[in-house]
Amino acid sequence: MSRILYTKERWELVLEINKRLMQQYLRNCKADKKSEGTIREYGYDLRFFLCWNLLFNENMSVLDFKKRHFEEFKYFMAEERKVSNARINHLLCAIRTMMGYAEDDDDEYEEYFRNPASRIKGLEKEPVRPVAFLSQEQIDLLRNYLLEHKMYQHLCLLDILYDSGARVNEVLQVTDSETTSKGYLKVKCKGGRYEYILLHERSKKSIQLHLSTKKEGAFWQSKYGPVETTSTLRGWVGDLYKILKGLDPSTPYFTPHSFRHSVIENLGNGTHYLCKKLGRAFTIEEIQIIVHHKSVDMTKSYMKPKDNELIFGLFGIKIA
Numbered sequence: 001m002s003r004i005l006y007t008k009e010r011w012e013l014v015l016e017i018n019k020r021l022m023q024q025y026l027r028n029c030k031a032d033k034k035s036e037g038t039i040r041e042y043g044y045d046l047r048f049f050l051c052w053n054l055l056f057n058e059n060m061s062v063l064d065f066k067k068r069h070f071e072e073f074k075y076f077m078a079e080e081r082k083v084s085n086a087r088i089n090h091l092l093c094a095i096r097t098m099m100g101y102a103e104d105d106d107d108e109y110e111e112y113f114r115n116p117a118s119r120i121k122g123l124e125k126e127p128v129r130p131v132a133f134l135s136q137e138q139i140d141l142l143r144n145y146l147l148e149h150k151m152y153q154h155l156c157l158l159d160i161l162y163d164s165g166a167r168v169n170e171v172l173q174v175t176d177s178e179t180t181s182k183g184y185l186k187v188k189c190k191g192g193r194y195e196y197i198l199l200h201e202r203s204k205k206s207i208q209l210h211l212s213t214k215k216e217g218a219f220w221q222s223k224y225g226p227v228e229t230t231s232t233l234r235g236w237v238g239d240l241y242k243i244l245k246g247l248d249p250s251t252p253y254f255t256p257h258s259f260r261h262s263v264i265e266n267l268g269n270g271t272h273y274l275c276k277k278l279g280r281a282f283t284i285e286e287i288q289i290i291v292h293h294k295s296v297d298m299t300k301s302y303m304k305p306k307d308n309e310l311i312f313g314l315f316g317i318k319i320a
Helices: 008-013 016-031 036-056 067-080 085-104 136-148 152-164 201-213 230-247 256-269 273-278 284-291 296-301 307-314
Strands: 184-188 194-198
Touching: 008 036, 016 036, 016 085, 036 067, 036 085, 067 085, 136 152, 136 230, 136 273, 152 194, 152 201, 152 230, 152 256, 230 256, 256 273, 256 284, 284 296
Parallel strands: none
Antiparallel strands: 184 194
8 A cells, every 4th residue: 555645535535523523623723823834734644644544444433532543543653654753743742632622622522521542652752863964965966866867846855955054844935936036035934034045046947947847736746736744845855865875875864954954064164066156165154144043153053063173173183
């Protein structure tokens, strides 16, 4: 069976009482002034869960779930899908809060007075992976592969991440071809602020290639329809990792946020392709403005530690 659980066709078959509960819960989230992004992610996670219930749990009413049913879903995600502990905990949080909503609604769900999902424990946080930095050479190697294989949507994602240093939720907002052709785009950033992200030569070229070959629809488009959450973009970055790992076995495991670290590091050390066009490395103050950090110290924290280089340099010793 395909790893894709949610499809429009399957969603039509999901038990109506389950869909109604989800819709009521999401409306309640909106009334509680939760952010649009949070509500969208909850909706995505709950549709995924309810489609699993359709396929693997006989499409039963979630109001009839026992503790073991929720445990079976957790087992499925951990053992069958092999997803991260953080992803499982995110899904369980959405499920717990939806079922908690049903437990608290004495009018609509009077007979649902005990929420077994509340007793499902999350998984321990996994050890934090070392920060991954990609070199300009690795970026070029990956980019050439995507061009050769005409993977233009993946190429857009790579170029926009590496041109702008933007966060993945900001990249998701790249939707207007006319705006992106100008070389900048105003997006909603962390904390609700609106800032500009810059799109340079490579992004413009990959956007043109993508738009010239794509079918009608949203700018970011999977085979199942418009991409509405960052999960799909994160999955595509996973594809990029597998491709680059095959081309260069020394490639460290990387995520969308690794590009933000790589952009900051490479702009600062002068290896980013934009430095060659400018004729110099970027100053830390310039990089801070580009990536919209509140302080220079925050920008420095994204770069490789330089302590050893400073100490060795005092004594004229070069690090191999």
